[in-house]
Amino acid sequence: MTGGLLVTGGSGAIGGALCRIAARQHPVWVGYGAGAGRARALAAEITQAGGRAEPLALPLQDPAALETALAALPEPPASLALCAWPAPFVAPFGRQGEDLALQAAALAGCHALIATAWRLWWRRAGGGHVLAVLSAASEPPVARHMAAYVAQKAALRALLAAAAAELGPAGLRVSVVAPGFVETPMLGAFDPRLLERARADAGGRFLSPERVAQALVAALDAPPPAGTVQDIHLAEEVESDEKQTA
Template sequence: MSRCVLITGATGAIGGALANEYARPGTQLILHGRNAGQLERVAANCRARGADVIPCCIDLGDVAQARQWALDMAACHELDLLVANAGMNIDIGPDGAGERWEDSEALFALNVRAVIALVDAFLPAMRRRGRGQVALISSLAGYFGLPVTPSYSASKAAVKAYGEALRGWLGPEGVRVNVVMPGYVESPMCNAMPGPKPFLWTPERAARTIRRGLENDRARITFPFPLNLGTWFLAALPAGLSVRLVRLFGYHG
C-alpha cells in the first residue's frame, strides 16, 4: 500500500534517521531541510532504498512562507503522515548572561508557530478523509523547564500541550495525533546544549522507537525510560523542590 510521508527537519539527526526508517518502495517521502547539500544526500539515500523522494529546501522560520508551502503541498499530495520535526535550541550561555530576544523570537517561530502552521494546512484534508496521522516532536524538556534552556523548554511544552489537545479533539474523527518526547539523541544540536546528557541514544535507535510508537498510535512516545521517569517526576513534585533538583543535577548557568 502506497504512503505519503512528510518529514520536516530531515537534514537533522532524528529527521534523517526517520527518513531512512520510512524509505521503502511504495512510499513517497516529502523531505524538508534548510541545508540543500545535506538534504540531497538524505534524499539520494532514501531513493536508493526504493522511495520516491521530493526534497524541499525552505526556511520554516519564515512562518508565512512555511504556511504557503504547506498549503501548496496539501493541494498536491494526500498526506498519510506528517512529522513536524524541524526545530532549534538556544541557551543562556556559558556565563549565564541569558538568551537574546532575537534568538528567542526565531526559536518560537520555528518550534511553535511553524508547527501550528503546518498542522493547520494539512489538517482539513485529513479530516475530510477521516484518516491521517500527525507526529509532533516535543522533548522531555517539555515536562519541566531546564534553567539552561528556558525558551527551548517552553517551546517544547507548548508543542506537547498542543498535540495532546489535538489528539483529544481529532481522535473521534479518525485523525491520529502523537506527541514524541525524546531525551538526549546524538546530534550537533544536542552536543551544543549545556549540562549533562544522560542515557544518550543514537538517532537510529530513536527513529526506530518513534516509528514503532506511531504504528501503535501511542499518545506519547517518550524515551529513554529512566530519563522519562525522572522528568515526569520533576513535573509532579513541588516546583521549588524540582528547581533545586535540576540545579543539583548540573543544569545551571
C-alpha cells in the same frame, strides 16, 4: 505515495534517521528548510537502496507558500513527523528574549503545517497521524538556562493536545516522544563540560538518532486511537543531574 510520511527536518539527524528507517516500509517526503542539498542526497540514497523518497521544500514560516507546496503533491501523506526545531540558546533567563521569537516561529510553523494538512487532505480522508519530537528538557522539573526552548517545546505538546481534542472526533491521532540528550549537532549549543558530566551519568553515551527514529516508526505503525495523544517511551532514556534535552 499514498499512505506516506512527510518529515520536517528530514535533512537533520533525527529526521534523516526517521526517513531512512520509515522508507523501508513507507514512502517518505524528506522535508527541508535550509538543507536542500542534504535532503536531495538523502532521498537519492533511499531510492538507490530500494525505498521511496522525495525531497520537499517546506516554507513553514510562509503559510501561503506552504499551502502551495503541499497542494502540489501528487498524493497526500497519511502522517506528518515534526522533527525540525532550532537549537536552544543556552543562557540565563534574562537573556532569552531574542530566542523566544525564534522558538515561537518554530511552533507557528508546526501549527501551519498541521492546519494545512487538515484542510487539504485529512478532513475529507477521515483523519491523519501527527508524530512529534518534544524534549525531556520541558518536562517537570524543567531544564535551566534555555527558557525559550523549554517554553516552546512545552507549548508544542499543548498545541498537539488541543489539535487532538478539537480534530480527534474527525480522526486526528497524535504521538509524541520526549527524549533526553541525543547525539546530534544540536549538542554544539551546550558547554562541553556539561555534556561530559551528562554522558558520564548516561553510562558514557547518549541516545542515538536511530533509537529515537525507531520509536517513532513503531508508533507510526501502531497509531493511537483518534483524539488521543500517545506518549512514546524510550527504554534507553537515562536521568542525570542536569536536565537532558533533545
